[in-house]
Amino acid sequence: MTAQVIDGTAVARQVREDVAKGVQELLAAGGTAPGLATVLIGDDPASEVYVRNKRKLCVAAGMQDLHRHLPGDVGQEEAAALIDELAADPAVSGILLQLPVPKHLDSEALLARIPAEKDVDGLTAANAGLLAQGRPGLRPCTPSGVMVLLDEAGVSLQGAEAVVVGRSVLVGKPMAQLLLERNATVTICHSRTRDLAEVCRRADVLVVAAGIPGLVGADAVKPGATVIDVGIHRGENGLHGDVDTAAVAEVAGSITPVPGGVGPMTIAMLLANTLEAAKVQQGRGD
């Protein structure tokens, strides 16, 4: 392998330590500890694991764990009432509705009730709009985690060719906008892109978030490019991404592994967003 491996686990740990320091500074300045309200509806085992990790790292960073759990058969009105209660509670700095919610519920209607300033997942229409307009707001965790990884790896974005594979609301679209904000020349590929490999080969920075195992192979990578793999798939022999890592590592200049790349950054950025939200709410934003 020739590519340098970008260590997301180490960068995420650093971000969490910085957040923990920020929490102590907020307390020392007379503020109150940020509170994160994770909301889990039902008992999907994967969601339970994700929420447990978020709560654990929230406590480790010195924040208040204000977790709430609703039964899987809860009605829309009752779920909406819980979001409204958390929205009005000054101890709650951030609200995270764990997705997916049970099928009988309207997740978009629930997300829409989260005030923009408590939307630490950055998924509401209000925050998506602020990002699209280049105005300050809470950014989605996964793409902002990718930006931190790129900065830590010393990747220069100004004028660089960046290609994003995927146009989801969660990752692809905000990813493209964040890269654009940093003056990259951004191309977005999606399921109808005619020659994916050809477009990807233009990239100095290639971010892959299509949800398809092994979609990007060595033929799609320019020698020396930085390749960021957002995909995560559970296979028979462990976790894999959207990139054929072994083959691409022979061509790329640097690459994120799966696991241990983008994954750990997402929760770290959630904590960073929660701290930022608390500071703004307490009149101590930058």
Ligand code: ADP
């Ligand atoms: P995530 O939440 O990880 O961003 P989603 O599964 O929600 O992923 O979205 C998948 C995205 O990948 C979509 O935006 C879709 O356009 C894109 N996509 C799907 N197939 C391909 C493909 N063959 N080539 C490029 N992009 C694709």
